[in-house]
Amino acid sequence: MVININPSTTPYAVLGHPIRHSLSPRMQNAAFEALAMDAVYLAFDVPPEKLMQTLPVLAELGFAGLNLTVPLKEVAFRGLADLDEAARRLGSVNTIKIDAGGLKGFSTDGEGFLRAVRETFDLSVKGLSLFLLGCGGAGRAVAMACAAAGAKRIMLADADRTRLTKLEADLRALGLKTDISAVGTEPQAWRRVCREAELVVHATPVGMHTGEPSVLPPDAFHSGQRVYDLIYMSPETVLMHAAREAGARTSNGLGMLLHQGALSFSIWTGREAPVAVMRRVLEEAVYGKKAEARI
């Protein structure tokens, strides 16, 4: 890819700490190139204590949009005055739009998940019963978005009781009709409740490394269930494999990564994102050149 950078090129960037792993530059630069836009997307390592002094400098230099990743999303939420509803509800910012009006924070993580589920399973979460295993940053985004989108029931589980209890309380505080329950920290209890859910979402990091066993065994699933694993580094994770053995329909998390980025692109540019191009670039980066043949 050749980017013709010149004095009028509009810069964008992702900030995180660390940031070397980020796939956003590939995905967003491919989008700019596909639409022949004079723009470039970079990546910077910014420690959390420096974020709020870095943002005005980037604005001054002409950056028109930013993505934020771990551990900056909550720092930006606390530091920015202008936030969209999703960012306010979640307490987290993954997208910043910069224009003459200043800096505005958005969160596209939850909507990215909802779009991915709709696309992959042809499924809306409205009226659904969900089991969510993993109540960290990503799990919170999924749970908040599903509650706001009208899920009937969300059953939460995590190994960390403090995180579990906090998400349960935050979801209840939304005052929505969704029935919220915390299943607890014991894997034995998760299996039973998992079988009751129409949509299972896995949001722990277990399975990212080769050789790790699935947090849920095949007998936690049944045929007809939809199982969405947020891990996107392999076409089929260990948890997806276990669920597929039981006859469930499965997906990895690449679609969520894609759609949160596509939504950021549209917020910054006001244009529809070239989703097919962005998906191809992500698949090549994650699965290698043979992506199309394997997925």
Ligand code: NAP
């Ligand atoms: P996180 O903030 O660290 O949260 C993970 C949660 O899972 C923590 O509460 C953790 O508890 C818990 N956990 C860890 N091991 C567990 C186990 N064996 N059983 C039950 N709970 C366990 O991580 P995150 O940022 O939410 O990310 C979670 C996963 O989602 C990662 O694999 C990440 O790559 C993926 N992700 C995907 C996307 C996407 O777009 N597809 C976006 C963001 C994240 P402890 O802290 O006690 O370990």
